[in-house]
Amino acid sequence: MKKERAEKEKRRKKYQERKKLEERQGLELEHYEALLEIIGEEQTFVQSRMRLASSLLFVTGARIGEVLALKKNQVENLFSKQRPFFAFDRTKRGAKEQKAFLSHEGKEIITQRIADYKIVMKYSKPNNDFLFAAKQSETDHLSGQHFTSEMNSYLKILGERFNRKFTSHSFRKRYITHLWKSFGDIRLFS
Numbered sequence: 001m002k003k004e005r006a007e008k009e010k011r012r013k014k015y016q017e018r019k020k021l022e023e024r025q026g027l028e029l030e031h032y033e034a035l036l037e038i039i040g041e042e043q044t045f046v047q048s049r050m051r052l053a054s055s056l057l058f059v060t061g062a063r064i065g066e067v068l069a070l071k072k073n074q075v076e077n078l079f080s081k082q083r084p085f086f087a088f089d090r091t092k093r094g095a096k097e098q099k100a101f102l103s104h105e106g107k108e109i110i111t112q113r114i115a116d117y118k119i120v121m122k123y124s125k126p127n128n129d130f131l132f133a134a135k136q137s138e139t140d141h142l143s144g145q146h147f148t149s150e151m152n153s154y155l156k157i158l159g160e161r162f163n164r165k166f167t168s169h170s171f172r173k174r175y176i177t178h179l180w181k182s183f184g185d186i187r188l189f190s
Contacts, residue, residue, distance in 0.1 A: 026174030027166060029105070031158060032058050038157050048119040049142075050150065053132060054171075055113045059106035061175025064148060064168055068141050071129045072121070078102075078110050079117045 027035070032054070039050050056067050056075075075086050085101045102110060124133050130141035148168045155166040 026177050027058060027170045028174060031162060031166070031170075032109075034161060035154060035158050038154050038161075043115070043119055045119060045123040048116040049132060050154070052113050052116040052120055053147065054151070055109050055116075057168075057171035058174070059102055059109050060100040061172050062100065063172065064151075065144050068130075068132045068144055068147055070131045072124070072131050073129070075117075075131055079114055 035054060036051055039054070040047055053067055056062065056070070057064070060067070070086075078086050085099045120131065124131075125138050127138050128140075132142045132147070134140050134142050151168045155168065155170065159166045
């Protein structure tokens, strides 16, 4: 019995002294603007796709998989008709379509990405309905693993610049924190 208690105490002490992860930070507007600077302004397909995806993640708080699964016709309203919303599927709530309404700031951010949208559309394959299509694919969207890896490499540079820890989930954390501070009840948005 004493041996078991001693082992249990040893495990508890080890757990308390473990190395803890740094707290991840939400992305604010200044971080978002610096991220675009890090991605660069070159008009290549890959960089345009990253800037466009970053913008959609920043203004909607959507999950990466939800943004990557967007179809061209779902976001067309944002760029062609300048409407303040688009519909997309929430992965954690089933296949029910949700509308993402953009704030005034969100509309401005999306408007600034029209050139990137046009480049992404120009290089997309005609038979591929996905906005963020894999470069060589006729039917698939960009993989979440590939996108997250690429995005996290940019966010690592951003974190070094601001001496903070950012991950691809920082977009969502910022958005939800902002909603919580504005409305006070997070259950409305989860």
